[in-house]
Amino acid sequence: MRVLTIVGARPQFIKASALSKAFTSLGIEELLLDSGQHYDDAMSDAFFRELGLPRPAVSLAVGSGSHGQMTAKILEGCESFLIKERPDIVVVYGDTNTTLAGALAAAKLSIPVAHVESGLRSFNSTMPEEINRRLTDHCSTLLFCPTRTAINQLNREGVSSNIKYNKLPSLQDITDRPEFCMSGTFYVGDIMIDSLHWIQKNNRKNPPTLSLPDGEYGLLTLHRAANTDSDKCLKYIISQIKDVSQALKIVFPVHPRTKSALKRIGVLDELANDRNFKLMDPLSYGDFVFLQSNAKVVITDSGGVQKEAAILGVPCITIRDETEWPETIDAGLNKLVGSFPKDLRDTVTNIDIAKNTQLDCFGDGRAADRIALIIDRWWNDNRDR
Numbered sequence: 001m002r003v004l005t006i007v008g009a010r011p012q013f014i015k016a017s018a019l020s021k022a023f024t025s026l027g028i029e030e031l032l033l034d035s036g037q038h039y040d041d042a043m044s045d046a047f048f049r050e051l052g053l054p055r056p057a058v059s060l061a062v063g064s065g066s067h068g069q070m071t072a073k074i075l076e077g078c079e080s081f082l083i084k085e086r087p088d089i090v091v092v093y094g095d096t097n098t099t100l101a102g103a104l105a106a107a108k109l110s111i112p113v114a115h116v117e118s119g120l121r122s123f124n125s126t127m128p129e130e131i132n133r134r135l136t137d138h139c140s141t142l143l144f145c146p147t148r149t150a151i152n153q154l155n156r157e158g159v160s161s162n163i164k165y166n167k168l169p170s171l172q173d174i175t176d177r178p179e180f181c182m183s184g185t186f187y188v189g190d191i192m193i194d195s196l197h198w199i200q201k202n203n204r205k206n207p208p209t210l211s212l213p214d215g216e217y218g219l220l221t222l223h224r225a226a227n228t229d230s231d232k233c234l235k236y237i238i239s240q241i242k243d244v245s246q247a248l249k250i251v252f253p254v255h256p257r258t259k260s261a262l263k264r265i266g267v268l269d270e271l272a273n274d275r276n277f278k279l280m281d282p283l284s285y286g287d288f289v290f291l292q293s294n295a296k297v298v299i300t301d302s303g304g305v306q307k308e309a310a311i312l313g314v315p316c317i318t319i320r321d322e323t324e325w326p327e328t329i330d331a332g333l334n335k336l337v338g339s340f341p342k343d344l345r346d347t348v349t350n351i352d353i354a355k356n357t358q359l360d361c362f363g364d365g366r367a368a369d370r371i372a373l374i375i376d377r378w379w380n381d382n383r384d385r
């Protein structure tokens with residue numbers, strides 16, 4: 001069997017690195033297509049080097065653009081490659097423009113699509129990611145859900161038919177139960193946990209080289225369109241963060257989108273020269289996880305960072321109106337404060353997060369092994385049909 005993995009954005013390199021290792025251990029041949037949606041070294045190539053991802057068989061180098069331009073260019077590039085290579089299955093991750101374009105190109109050529117991180121919803125259709133993830137789920141053949149909430153959502157949308165899993169399947173379940181792979185929708189756990197465990201193990205060998213502020217700090221990441229595209233919203237968020245920085249120093253690895261936006265509203269130099277802030281370029285995964293583990297609080301609008309903070313037991317404040325990861329809120333590990341957070345300094349100072357909560361809803365760090373085994377099993381059951 002030959003798998004084509006389609007990636008293009010930072011979190012996809014991180015997730016794909018876990019599944020790549022599982023494919024290798026099962027002897028499954030994998031090709032990689034990199035759309036080039038993210039292209040700065042620190043947003044792309046650095047992760048290939050750090051995480052041991054295979055070199056891409058093809059790089060479309062689509063770069064940035066409007067949603068329509070990016071999606072169309074990736075769709076066209078994927079289609080040409082798929083026609084030439086005819087892989088047996090295509091794997092896509094998450095909810096970016098690369099995800100949707102890759103899935104659509106494959107589905108239209110009747111090549112089965114496996115969607116990793118399926119069934120997540122924000123229920124906010126103004127978010128480009130919500131459109132991408134819904135459409136991808138609806139044209140995929142194998143749907144790999146990180147949580148039970150995600151499975152239930154696919155049941156509600158009729159994408160899957162009343163699948164119920166109370167617990168994660170063991171690898172033995174997948175191998176021994178002939179009916180297991182028939183459903184097409186699977187509760188496998190969250191693949192980012194696999195990557196997190198891998199980097200925690202490997203970080204010890206490569207200690208981070210970061211110079212951090214003395215004492216406690218809050219870690220900030222921002223990149224959502226809703227927060228960065230509107231001057232009014234971004235100015236408001238920054239004024240609130242500046243207020244927080246009077247009480248707690250802020251370490252801020254800046255996403256390239258946000259760097260342009262901070263320049264646009266005229267505060268980039270001011271923040272870079274502010275002693276209460278430490279602005280950085282985007283970090284390697286190892287350095288970022290190290291920073292997260294040692295932060296007093298994480299303030300973010302990232303999807304992946306909310307989960308990682310919860311797993312690492314670091315309080316998280318999410319600058320969004322909703323989240324695809326309600327489990328983190330229910331467990332008392334994450335607080336949604338919206339895009340116009342009021343009195344953020346008070347929220348940060350008084351944050352009372354349930355420490356020592358056992359968060360098992362994201363699985364056991366073996367999602368990649370399950371996914372690789374299910375794909376292998378499914379292929380062997382269906383190859384002659």
Ligand code: UD1
Nearest residue numbers: 009010037038039040043064095096097128129223256257
């Ligand atoms: C994208 C995804 C988002 C994901 C995020 C991960 C979509 C719709 N959004 O958002 O779901 O959470 O990636 O980080 O697919 N830029 C650079 N260099 C780069 C990459 C981007 O300068 O290497 C700048 C460009 O000005 C670009 C802007 O960042 O226009 C936004 O990049 P884009 O990939 O469109 O969206 P993200 O905000 O990164």
Ligand code: UDP
Nearest residue numbers: 010011253282283284285288302303304305
């Ligand atoms: N991350 C990283 N370096 C950084 C910031 C984030 O390696 O400077 C990692 C982070 O640990 C997480 C992932 O990138 O695993 C989250 O990606 P991002 O916030 O870009 O996207 P999202 O998860 O919101 O789609």
